[in-house]
Amino acid sequence: MTKIYGEGENKVKALDNATLSVEQGEIVLIVGSSGSGKSTLLNMIGLLDRPTKGKIFIDGVDTTTLDDDKISSFRNKKLGFIFQFSNLLTDLTVLENVLLPRQIGGTNDTAEKDAKDLLKAVGLGDQMYKRANKISGGQAQRAAIARGLINKPSIVLADEPTGNLDSVTSETIVQLMKSMAKKLNQTFVIVTHDRQHFGDVDKVITIKDGKAFEGDMPPEMEVVA
Numbered sequence: 527m528t529k530i531y532g533e534g535e536n537k538v539k540a541l542d543n544a545t546l547s548v549e550q551g552e553i554v555l556i557v558g559s560s561g562s563g564k565s566t567l568l569n570m571i572g573l574l575d576r577p578t579k580g581k582i583f584i585d586g587v588d589t590t591t592l593d594d595d596k597i598s599s600f601r602n603k604k605l606g607f608i609f610q611f612s613n614l615l616t617d618l619t620v621l622e623n624v625l626l627p628r629q630i631g632g633t634n635d636t637a638e639k640d641a642k643d644l645l646k647a648v649g650l651g652d653q654m655y656k657r658a659n660k661i662s663g664g665q666a667q668r669a670a671i672a673r674g675l676i677n678k679p680s681i682v683l684a685d686e687p688t689g690n691l692d693s694v695t696s697e698t699i700v701q702l703m704k705s706m707a708k709k710l711n712q713t714f715v716i717v718t719h720d721r722q723h724f725g726d727v728d729k730v731i732t733i734k735d736g737k738a739f740e741g742d743m744p745p746e747m748e749v750v751a
Contacts, residue, residue: 527580529566529736540566541577542736548681548729551711553704557721557742558733564717565685567733571715572683573601585680602631606674610686612666614658614673620665621645621654624673631677644672647709648702664695671702675712684716688723696723 529541540563548554558564569575570582573589582589584604592600606627614623624641628634645654648668653661658669667687674682684703688696700723706712718724721742732739 527570527577527582529563529570529575530578539736541570541738543580544733544736544738546571546731546738548713548715550680550713551707552728553707553714553716553724554729554731555721555724555727556715556717556731556733557719562733563736564733566736567731567738568683568685568715568717571681572605572607573597599631602627603677604680606677606679606682608667608670608674608682608684608687610689612658612663612670614666614669616657616659618658619655620650620658620661620669623658623669624654624676627673628676637676641672641676644675645669647706648672663691664698667691667695667699668702671699671706675706675710681713681715684714684718686718686720687716688718688720693723696720700724 527541527545528539528543531538531540544563544567546567556564556567566575570577573582576590587600589597589600614620615626621641624645625637628637628641642654645651648671650665650668650672653665658666661669674684687703688699691699703714703716707714716724729740730742732742
């Protein structure tokens with residue numbers, strides 16, 4: 527896919543014919559320097575923006591053919607989001623925060639049980655009734671992971687999920703995401719600067735000047751002494 531911002535002399539090609547294929551249950555990292563286009567790629571996959579050229583297929587659906595209303599519904603059902611900051615609503619409990627995406631899409635009889643089960647799975651079984659501003663940053667990010675999983679999405683998109691955490695807490699969050707991927711056969715696509723924290727993953731996509739390369743470091747990016 528290609529994404530161009532601006533026109534004429536101000537035109538910027540944020541993505542240049544980038545291609546990415548993700549299988550169910552994979553953990554895929556998107557890495558690259560600041561301004562390389564990795565967040566733009568994540569926004570395209572997350573249907574938060576539309577490509578200038580190219581198509582985005584999720585579960586066999588060409589999402590570029592959907593209108594805005596259908597995209598909003600599709601995004602809520604098929605995609606989960608985790609951000610650098612947990613973005614929990616502080617006046618709600620942890621449980622209420624996790625339930626929000628399900629309520630937006632139309633809640634059902636199992637919503638509360640599903641949310642509680644997820645909170646227990648991420649180690650917050652004893653924190654679910656606390657206000658979101660009464661838990662630690664690491665606990666808030668665990669809650670954000672549970673919120674991202676509540677609708678059983680096809681893909682969870684994580685934008686720098688460890689960027690606001692210390693190294694020890696970051697490692698805990700990484701291992702939690704890996705565990706959930708394995709336990710639930712859940713797909714994660716993760717933009718990160720913390721490549722070393724993630725260790726072995728299924729796939730790494732490096733973005734350089736809007737182009738996508740599979741692997742940690744394409745040859746033209748290597749530094750020759």
